[in-house]
Amino acid sequence: MNFLPLTIVSSRVTLSLRLYSEGRVSFYSTDLEELERRGIPYTKAPVFYNPRMKLNRDLSVTVFSSLNLRSAADLMAASGVRALRLRLEGGADEVIACDSNCLSVQVMRINVRLNRATGIRVRCSDARLEAERMAWEGERVDYLDLDPFGSPAPFIDSSLRAVRGGGILGVTATDEPPLFGIYPKKLFRYYGVSGRKLPFCKEFGIRALISFVVRTAARLDLAAEPLLSYGEAHYIRAYFRIERGASRAQRLLGQLGWLAQRDGGFELMRGVDELPGSGGWMGPVWLGGLVSKDFLDELKPINEEVENLVERLREEADGPPFYYKLDDICSELNIRIPKISIVIESLREMGHFAARSHLDPLGVKTTASKSELEDLLRKLTSS
DSSP states (O other), X not given: OOEEEEEEGGGTEEEEEEEEEETTEEEEEEOHHHHHHTTOOGGGOSSOOOGGGHHHHHHHHHHHHHTTOOEEEETTOTTSHHHHHHHHTSOOSEEEEEESOHHHHHHHHHHHHHTTOOSEEEEESOHHHHHHHHHHTTOOEEEEEEOOSSOOHHHHHXXXXXXXXXXXXXXXXXXXXXXXXXXXXXXXXHHOOBOOOOTTHHHHHHHHHHHHHHHHHHHTTEEEEEEEEEEEXXXXXXXXXXXXXXXXXXXXXXXXEEEEEETTEEXXXXXXXXXXXXXXXXXXXXXXXXBOHHHHHHOXXXXXXXXXXXXXXXXXXXXXXXXXXXXXXXXHHTOOOOOXXXXXXXXHHTTOOEEXXXXXXXXXEESSOHHHXXXXXXXXXXX
């Protein structure tokens, strides 16, 4: 284990930092093992680093390098690992690495020197102020990454302004309870979406996040086209291509809509020009695709983990919004759960689209109705 004691006299703070490596980058950050011994959660680390978000960063490097982008900004850079990887692995010519925690900024500067990385500008500033500065001073970037602890909602407006036309915005959300409908009031306050917890709450959360970004962009006459979105155990993530133009924005608004849970499954209503009447409608949420297959075809995964994720997303790309949970339906029917592979194969033989949802090990995306799926499950478990 390698440690670097860092004393910041002005703040009377002494940090024990551990040397980590990720991708082709070595970097110092708070020693997480020491925090654990002291009973301090990693979220309270003076210089934040979450190893569980490696796939998140791997995919951002994949997106950046595959599209041959040149400039990037990480507005919540913490230790600077993503910014360094975008520069050294993604091939960025210039990267802005910003954080509002000046302690993190000092460690970032150490990490930049450690990796002998040029072309990285480290700044201590609030993410919103930095994004507004970039837009005002004409320093918009090809790729902007937004990875806050909690909700990205307060930062979307300013971040959209800092992306060049045709550039990419990557957004992470870790505030899953409101997005999943567990806290409906907070979901409405933060994202302007009405909803409650549903069996397919993870996909509802992704579609609520996309809806918020699309609507926020439209107010700026920007089109935020969703290219790739997915969920992992503790976060959801979406990538958008940002284009200028009211007509483009309006076309994307046409793919928002409403959802109502019914006894036979769920009902969808597309369009946001008129709010639906009574009947328990939830939304507005994104009802278009969660991924663009053309975009997936452009990606050149940097490792096996990214490749596996891309293939899982490709399999369900043509499916309808939302999915059925086999465990819930089988519990209602009081039958055992058949093998999901057999269920999917049988649905396809019936002429329906069917694929696993990457969001739930027992989630099935299909064009079959709930009653058709129930009949099939009864048949499979009776034989």
